[in-house]
Amino acid sequence: MKVTLRVWRQKGPDQPGRFESYEAEVPSTDMSFLELLDTVNEGLIARGSDAIAFDHDCREGICGMCSQVIDGQPHGPDKAAATCQLHMRKFKDGDVITAEPFRAKAFPVVKDLVVDRSALDRVMSCGGFISVNTGAAVDANAVLVPKDDAEKAMDAAACIGCGACVAACPNAAAMLFVGAKVSQFALLPQGGPERARRVLRMRSAMDAEGFGHCSNEAECEAVCPKEVKLSNIARLNREFLRAVLVSPE
């Protein structure tokens, strides 16, 4: 099987970029898309050309680094999968596959397919944590958590911060990411004391980073590799309203 890769090439953050095409032989349809990029890069390096820069780390769908838009969809055409979990069996002989970096003002391109997603880290540093006193470890089951709340919090905490929600959103909004992070703490008793402060600060940081607004189009939910639900955005809206209207913060 042979495919043509149409890849965005950009030397640096302030450099102009363009698409370049590469013919690629696919030795096995069981190889991942990133492995195909590795193969193409081996050829480029052998010819003395600059390898295609792309982010990756765990290659098992849990680190959220492999952020690319493949054929118009963040992480490619598979459902509930990161780019590293996209396999070449999803494509057919002769396909032209377009790979672009995530596009958002808050995610500037570093090189080729690599973007700087540290805006999400800065939003997290404003409240995406709980403050815990040091000392002896508390008994694991000392604080009771309703089963349903624990499940919802766990589902929200499945967010790997890949930024696909931002990439897919027509407004480049980070509402699903912030919604998931606010929800995972708001649902648990441990997140209670900083609940209002957290949502106010994270919302403020989210807007300051230049993300857009939410128009409830649900593309974020559709592309999320961890299937984080849109109800987390509704919870973020509730948490924000509650914090503004009734909290002393």
Next chain:
Amino acid sequence: MDTFLRLAASSIGRKMAVAALGLLLCGFLGGHLAGNLLLFVGQDAFNAYAHHLETFPLLEPVELGLASIILLHAAVTVYLKVTALMARPVGYAVQVSKGGRTWGSSTMIYTAVLILVFIVVHVATFKYGTRPSPSDLYGLVMGYLRDWRWAVFYALVMGGVGLHLSHGAWSACQTFGIDHPKYTPAIKAVGTAFAAAVALAFAVIPVWACFIKRGQP
């Protein structure tokens, strides 16, 4: 004041303003539709209703309030749209939906422009148009709608209104955080049913006027 400023300064608060104003406009549409349906009852009933409205002492403040709601709904949306365009200065070469967007949600801005243009035309013709006699709004309305071009224009725009509401009604609830696994499917269904009912009921009037009442008083 502090609460208002915090809401106004946030993207979430601004979206809530759009949602609240949109829900108010949904209420107005319901009232407007109820009045319009009197066209089916007959000339006297409709003209009596029009006279009742036009002699209402607070008509001007209400009209001013309604115009303000529409303009504010549009202005905040335009502001949000501009910030959204700034949030993605470089677009994609290829962009394919994964199934989140609907016809209604992806055409909101287009149906909004259509509705705004329609409102200007609608007010210019039906409010400030020349009536057969000063108390005969029925004659003016039916005069326009018996012309198939006006009837088609009205029916098409009402399709646009329905498309706009098919996303807007549920979206407004989601923006206010009204979401629950038990009730959200019902909220979505009611939103869609409201959108379809409003669009159909409004669109049936020009179709009826043009094809059934043509040539009749």
